[in-house]
Amino acid sequence: MIADALSYPFFQRALVAGLLAAMACGIVGSFVVVRNIASVSGGLAHAAFGGVGLGYLAGFDPILGALAFGLASALGVGAAELRLRQGIDTLVAMVWAVGMAVGIILISLAPGPAPDLLGYLFGNILFVPAQFLWFVAALDVLIVVVVLLLFRRLEAVAFDEEFAWVIGMPVAALSLLMLALVGVTVVILIRVVGVILVIALLTMPAATARHWTDSLAPMMALATAIGAVSIVAGLFLTWGINSVTGVDVPTGPAIILLAALVYGLSVVVHRLGSFGVRRPERSPTA
Amino acid sequence: MRPDPRTSVVELRGVSFAYDDLPVLRNVDFELLEGDFVGIIGPNAGGKTTLLKLILGLLEPDEGSVRVFGRPAREARGMVGYVPQYARFDRTFPIRVRRAVAMGTLGRTNPQVEDLDDAVSRALDRVELSGVADRQIGQLSGGQLQRVLIARALVGDPRLLLLDEPTSSVDTRVGRSVHELLEELAREITIVLVSHDIGVISRHVGTIACLNIEMHYHRSKDLTPDMVEAAYGCPVDLVAHGHPHRVLESHPE
Numbered sequence: 269m270i271a272d273a274l275s276y277p278f279f280q281r282a283l284v285a286g287l288l289a290a291m292a293c294g295i296v297g298s299f300v301v302v303r304n305i306a307s308v309s310g311g312l313a314h315a316a317f318g319g320v321g322l323g324y325l326a327g328f329d330p331i332l333g334a335l336a337f338g339l340a341s342a343l344g345v346g347a348a349e350l351r352l353r354q355g356i357d358t359l360v361a362m363v364w365a366v367g368m369a370v371g372i373i374l375i376s377l378a379p380g381p382a383p384d385l386l387g388y389l390f391g392n393i394l395f396v397p398a399q400f401l402w403f404v405a406a407l408d409v410l411i412v413v414v415v416l417l418l419f420r421r422l423e424a425v426a427f428d429e430e431f432a433w434v435i436g437m438p439v440a441a442l443s444l445l446m447l448a449l450v451g452v453t454v455v456i457l458i459r460v461v462g463v464i465l466v467i468a469l470l471t472m473p474a475a476t477a478r479h480w481t482d483s484l485a486p487m488m489a490l491a492t493a494i495g496a497v498s499i500v501a502g503l504f505l506t507w508g509i510n511s512v513t514g515v516d517v518p519t520g521p522a523i524i525l526l527a528a529l530v531y532g533l534s535v536v537v538h539r540l541g542s543f544g545v546r547r548p549e550r551s552p553t554a
Numbered sequence: 555m556r557p558d559p560r561t562s563v564v565e566l567r568g569v570s571f572a573y574d575d576l577p578v579l580r581n582v583d584f585e586l587l588e589g590d591f592v593g594i595i596g597p598n599a600g601g602k603t604t605l606l607k608l609i610l611g612l613l614e615p616d617e618g619s620v621r622v623f624g625r626p627a628r629e630a631r632g633m634v635g636y637v638p639q640y641a642r643f644d645r646t647f648p649i650r651v652r653r654a655v656a657m658g659t660l661g662r663t664n665p666q667v668e669d670l671d672d673a674v675s676r677a678l679d680r681v682e683l684s685g686v687a688d689r690q691i692g693q694l695s696g697g698q699l700q701r702v703l704i705a706r707a708l709v710g711d712p713r714l715l716l717l718d719e720p721t722s723s724v725d726t727r728v729g730r731s732v733h734e735l736l737e738e739l740a741r742e743i744t745i746v747l748v749s750h751d752i753g754v755i756s757r758h759v760g761t762i763a764c765l766n767i768e769m770h771y772h773r774s775k776d777l778t779p780d781m782v783e784a785a786y787g788c789p790v791d792l793v794a795h796g797h798p799h800r801v802l803e804s805h806p807e
Contacts, residue, residue, distance in 0.1 A: 302644075302647055302648065420656075420657075420660060421660060423649070423653070424657045424660050426647075427643055427644075427647050427649055427654065427657070428641075428642065428643040428654075428657065430638065430642055431636075431638060431642075431643075431657070431706070432657075432660070433612075434610060434612065434636050434638070435631070435636065435658070435660060435661030436611075436612075436628075436631050436661045437660055437661060478648060481648055482648050482649075482650055482689075482690035483648055483649060483650055483653065484648050484649065487648050
């Protein structure tokens with residue numbers, strides 16, 4: 269049955285895309301989780317829709333528009349947080365709504381019936397176009413290079429932004445870079461695996477990995493592994509259910525539920541304290 | 555390296571600073587020589603933290619000049635260590651003590667540390683935390699955490715150490731151990747300790763300055779009643795009351 273699944277090109281692409289996505293999400297998601305900015309990823313995913321509309325109206329590939337809007341929103345949110353002292357959650361909600369509104373208006377201005385533009389945002393892991401694998405591979409290379417080059421600095425800013433500022437580190441630039449990484453990751457992966465699966469992969473594996481590691485780099489590796497296992501298990505499980513019973517369980521949601529199950533089990537086992545790193549209570553410091 | 559008391563570490567001349575229209579420092583002159591251990595007391599909003607930020611080069615004065623080791627403050631940042639009031643970071647953050655301390659070398663103008671592991675080990679040794687170097691940061695007690703912050707400031711081998719109320723978030727016993735540690739460090743390094751607790755400060759530091767928008771400093775450990783009145787605007791006996799060692803002594807002049 270497994271060999272059977274692997275003989276289908278669409279299944280092979282889903283597997284490769286899933287593993288590449290797990291790596292991007294394991295690394296970037298660890299930053300998202302330790303900085304507690306998961307809402308940013310949801311906001312940027314939707315803000316990117318404005319770019320889809322622009323690409324459609326102006327006649328270029330909507331994914332480029334989505335990338336531009338996603339990046340601009342990430343930098344805009346980051347800069348506004350630094351300059352205006354506005355809470356990031358409020359800013360994210362605003363770019364979320366504005367991006368969608370811009371997209372809808374631009375699409376309505378275009379002549380003729382609108383195609384299924386939401387499909388540009390809400391991809392499906394079982395229908396990954398072959399050329400998109402290269403996008404995701406390039407994304408992984410970008411993330412690995414940036415994080416390898418700047419790991420200590422990104423870690424320091426994520427850990428203690430105020431101290432980083434006091435000792436003269438370029439905190440604003442590093443924070444914006446981190447948001448830009450989140451933005452690019454989200455925009456590329458939503459086209460490939462769908463927005464819901466991206467948000468799940470950015471948060472659940474990293475949150476699970478955090479239970480069992482006391483350093484950021486191992487957390488990223490473990491999060492990547494947990495994401496990869498969830499994806500592979502989800503793909504084969506839904507394939508297996510379909511070939512045995514004929515019931516068609518959607519793969520993306522199955523992967524999400526598996527990742528959530530792993531997180532839930534991790535919480536329970538960790539709480540029981542049978543092994544792993546002892547964790548302190550969250551401190552009430554201001 | 556023994557401190558040389560002829561070397562000027564910090565020199566403020568006629569420094570004024572205001573946030574918008576709110577004056578925080580007015581015409582402050584302040585000189586710190588190598589080997590000094592100065593406690594700066596004064597009320598909240600009296601300009602203590604602003605003074606530290608000026609010395610760190612994070613703020614520029616509206617008037618006057620700030621020189622640190624004879625250079626503009628920004629250029630001397632690599633020689634200055636900073637210890638914040640309390641750990642503002644998330645204690646559940648996945649980072650070990652050793653890495654958190656190593657962060658002290660990441661400042662832009664810090665001297666290149668040749669062997670980071672070795673520098674971190676020495677800094678941890680100085681604050682007697684070698685035993686917990688590989689623990690996750692949240693597994694430390696409050697006092698140990700405060701020492702981590704000091705080690706992080708020491709890791710770049712600074713010649714000046716600035717501490718902003720380093721014991722305001724820990725209990726008295728821990729506070730005392732931190733102050734004893736500072737007394738020891740003060741033999742090798744110039745220290746500025748900001749606090750609002752006159753009693754604690756007077757037991758440990760070499761000299762005391764009062765700062766309440768204006769600076770009152772005579773390079774002495776004695777507080778005159780007028781200094782305290784000027785700094786706090788409150789009756790002096792309130793401040794002197796209840797400390798085993800009388801803070802206020804008769805002033806020679």
